[in-house]
Amino acid sequence: MYRYLSFLAIVFVSLSACTNQSSMPQNTGQGDQKNSPNQKESKQSPVLAPELQNSQNYQSCIQEQTQYCAAKAGNELAREKNDTKFCEYIGDETQVENCKFGIIFGNALKEKNSKRCEDIKNKDQQKSCVLAIEENIALESGDIKNCEKIATVIQKYQDTDAASGSVSSAITNHVENCKFNILQKSGTFSKKDCEQIQDEFIKEECMVFAETPSKETPSKETPSKETPSKETPSQ
Numbered sequence: 001m002y003r004y005l006s007f008l009a010i011v012f013v014s015l016s017a018c019t020n021q022s023s024m025p026q027n028t029g030q031g032d033q034k035n036s037p038n039q040k041e042s043k044q045s046p047v048l049a050p051e052l053q054n055s056q057n058y059q060s061c062i063q064e065q066t067q068y069c070a071a072k073a074g075n076e077l078a079r080e081k082n083d084t085k086f087c088e089y090i091g092d093e094t095q096v097e098n099c100k101f102g103i104i105f106g107n108a109l110k111e112k113n114s115k116r117c118e119d120i121k122n123k124d125q126q127k128s129c130v131l132a133i134e135e136n137i138a139l140e141s142g143d144i145k146n147c148e149k150i151a152t153v154i155q156k157y158q159d160t161d162a163a164s165g166s167v168s169s170a171i172t173n174h175v176e177n178c179k180f181n182i183l184q185k186s187g188t189f190s191k192k193d194c195e196q197i198q199d200e201f202i203k204e205e206c207m208v209f210a211e212t213p214s215k216e217t218p219s220k221e222t223p224s225k226e227t228p229s230k231e232t233p234s235q
Helices: 003-016 024-035 037-044 056-081 084-090 093-111 114-119 123-141 144-157 167-186 200-209 216-234
Strands: none
Touching: 056 084, 056 093, 084 093, 093 114, 093 123, 114 123, 123 144, 123 167, 144 167, 167 200
16 A cells, blocks of 8 residues: 555665575585595685686676676665765666665655655665655645645656556546555545546545444334333333
8 A cells, every 4th residue: 555665675776686696616515525525624725617617607606796786785874874865886787876876765764855856866766765755745644635745746846647648547546546545554444435536447445345324223122212112102
């Protein structure tokens, strides 16, 4: 329901692909050392043939492991120090930007300040950051009126709806979903509350989850008051 949390996953996507590759070249040699005690000394310090060291596959493997370790260490250090300058140590441009996004977005979310997102160079990531922060602020406020601020963000970045390619459709989608999310978070809401939603599809969905007004409940129990009056003639 709350899409803004999903953006944090971007930071780690580029790292996960290398995880399974980092341990491949070393396990076989260690297993042979245990099974062949007489060859222990020679396998502790293997001498690789120049042809192997210079091969494209070997060099590619080394580069992948180096990049994986640099990205992992850079991200962890940047989070620990809460400083994007440590992201620069990673080297790979895409992973550097993802690392910075994670730090900046985390601080913006903590401070509830979407202006912090302007430090993100990538416009798509900057837009995602601002939208997520503004949606989160509106959600925590519990005030549906705050959802209207999201429209300003979409207009600024000329964000378009994926289906229609329209800015107005994107505004409707984000703003009306924001209203519905606030009603859902409140725990209890009526069909009258759903009338504040302008999009018909989202409004219908809201109506499904809306509770019956509490005023209707006593009217169903009123017949129970007539029970004593029916018993008096029998006495």
